[in-house]
Amino acid sequence: MLPVDSVLAHADRHFEESVSRLCDLLRIPSVSTDPAYAGEVRRAAEWMRAELAGLGFEATIRDTPMHPMVVAHHPGPGGDGPHLLYYGHYDVQPPEPLELWTSPPFEPAIVEAERGRRVVARGAVDDKGQVMTFLEAFRAWVAVHGTLPVRVTVLLEGEEETGSPSLVPFLKANREELKADVCVITDTNAWDIDTPAVTTRLRGMLYTEVTLHGPSRDLHSGLYGGMVLNPINALARLLGGLHDADGRVQVPGFYDGIEDPSAEELAMWRGLGFDEAAFLGGVGLATPMGEAGRMALERLWSRPTADINGIWGGYTGEGSKTVIAAQASAKVSFRLVAGQEPMAVLDGFRRFLEERKPADARIELRHFGASPAYRVEPGSRFLRAALDGMGDVFDRPAVLVGSGGSIPVATYVRKELGYDSLLVGFGLEDDRIHSPNEKFELRCLHNGIRSHVAMLGRFAALGG
Template sequence: MPDKSQSNIDKVLSNLAENEGAALERLFNFLRIPSVSTVSEFAPDCQKAAEWLAAQFEGLGFTASVRQTPGRPILVAHSDEAGPDAPRVLYYGHYDVQPADPEELWTSPAFEPVLVDGPVGKQIVARGAADDKGQVMIWIEAFRSWRAVMGKLPVRVTVLVEGEEETGSPSLKPFLKEYADELKADVAVISDGNMWDVESPSITTRLRGTVYTQIKLRTARCDLHSGLFGGVARNALNALTQLLGGLHDEQSRVQLPGFYDDVPELPDELARQWAALAFDEAALLSSFGLATPAGEVGRPALERLWSRPTADIHGIWGGYIGEGRKTVIPAEAQAKISFRVVAGQDPQRVVQCFRRFLDERRPADAQISLEVLGMEPGIEIPSDTRWMRAVRRALGDEYGKEAILGGCGGALPMVGALKGILGMDALLFSFGLDDDQVHSPNEKFELRCFRQGARAHARLLAELGRAV
């Protein structure tokens, strides 16, 4: 007996192909809205982008509304036509984009999208093409084709598209808390990042979090003359650099007491999969002018990037840094230091470990204060849930190969907020590429990625509707 569900998805995929020209025109209209969240003069354009999205969802039979926040508005839309017994899926994205500066480096105006030839086919060039308007539109087009062919979606859908992701999403967590009951779902879907390469889909299952701190070390009551007091008075900058020089040992392991106590080893299956990717660390280093690997000695590159914690000094200052000479012994020195943490590490405990490190190594006559500027936990998304099995099947069917279960060295606060506030995991898979030049001039999104991304999302809807 023929598989009716397979026949349905084939029809949906055919509809996507037949209507690709119209889908691209809709994307281009979206890209023409300069919804830059960081610059206040573009606030009306952010409002316009949210309203444009609301009109798109209303045209697809959703109930949609633009909700005002202390910052940029948030679009919320719902479709319940699949019925009360169907799973509910929350789709998240953002409509805001980075500024176009420096505009003179663009080969075409940043907010006038164009199709150009590239090494793997046509490319969509415009600000926001890959981050994140193009990747929002691929799941909207999947919704559109499902409704055109089947009359309704196979799952209940809630959509949240914010306008402050590029500025740190300051309004998002309060919004999630205020509307938690309305936004709850079985699982979330996020496409806002990169795949392994244009032929290899990937699912992010590990995200490092962050503990960001600032320390101040003070010695004497005031700066002193280095000729009169050098060799007698303690130099705050000397003391601070000596202290921070002990953050790592000769093997580049972080020296905070207890720092690695809760760091798990990578499962053997993942270690084998990552090793099979044959990641070219030398090529990566060469691309930005380096030749020698850093980080924990004896650990493979992808493990160091995706599943191991780190410590880094981001800035250090004190004393005199103006033009010419001023021979002072600084009385105060400061530094910003962050720790990338992994799932299993408690950010609060990492702060405690850092306080202990500073206390144990504090030089005589020095006072040290520690300020915590932000904390996000590391996250591991379970790979054996029915939702994860659904996305693995969808990507496998579209690309003809198993999706890579990868990691992300950076923090994605939305994933943590979804888990902490709404109690749901996220399916985090994306269709951007490393060379898309997001946040830079000539940002692009491969037409091939737009096309296959929409197809993959259409397949995912079918899989989520029968997820087991």
């Protein structure tokens, strides 16, 4: 096996050059949601393609109906070693509101802070900085040994921040080319700046809109009040019954098939020292919510939720208007966990609404998308290798964590390409992703590069 220590030393010596290259990438305003930036999105794709080509990859730009994909292949040293697919995205969120930034969002600023230096810019951590952790690891391997220790394919998309509309069709159309043994996704967080983590659980998502229709038109509340169905009252009352007094969701069949975390997982979560009071205090709250009898990280990572994300109807303008609205609407989302089927939850929610609607009401339920939860099996040899690799460069072992959010690409890779993913990231919870003054600690960038160097060595040691 090719030695790793010399690669780590090279990455350390050339870290400032890595920072400079990240800043070059951050200067490209690759905002995928705004058509005005389409040229800049393509420029970022070309930048990534050129960097990969310079490292010996066969790298190409692949057009889609929206923004391009970057696909690159490196043969590695040959032989029967594993083949890895690395995924990331080079597009970013819009920077607005601009007035809240302490420096221009596409002019990366290196500033001193409580944890040392950090880079502040849109895309610093989501996901340009994280992508650069593995690109710079590739660079160090090639510089020292002239090759990568394993066969590698890279897939970078430019539509992640717009919901990845082209990704599934692209995976389907290029299934043979994208064959690999495992996918490495670097778009998650470490547990803290000193403790690396692999995310083994992601919650899925079901998003809906409910409209309760009542009278055939808006009505004068004096002439009709007390005599007719008020859709706003009715919808508020109906959705108010989504949870019981213990925080359990009342949708029929909601908890069917849920796979609880193992005793070992629960023990590890308890040992993480999560400070629920500080977590709540950071957003101005003090009282925990959710299912009674479940610890905080269990509620956040392995239990499903139902949340009203918006509600409207009638008159909401300045001043008063005494009207009984003809209809009322709400956005309702569900975060799903392993074992739940999104369409079964949708059917259950429809039953919940129909069984509780008042007389004369008509319910309209729209569905805006769904993705199942994702879970990595703890026995995976690639997971073990990733944990060992991070253990080689940190002074403490990596931990297995969950995430309350969703990263649909992991599910897409499993469904369309037929293999699992490793979710290894180096962000922190205070990195302000999607917000003004997004940042990436340079210590996290360095840790990420070193970790990917070491993980590549551990993957190579697995053999075929």
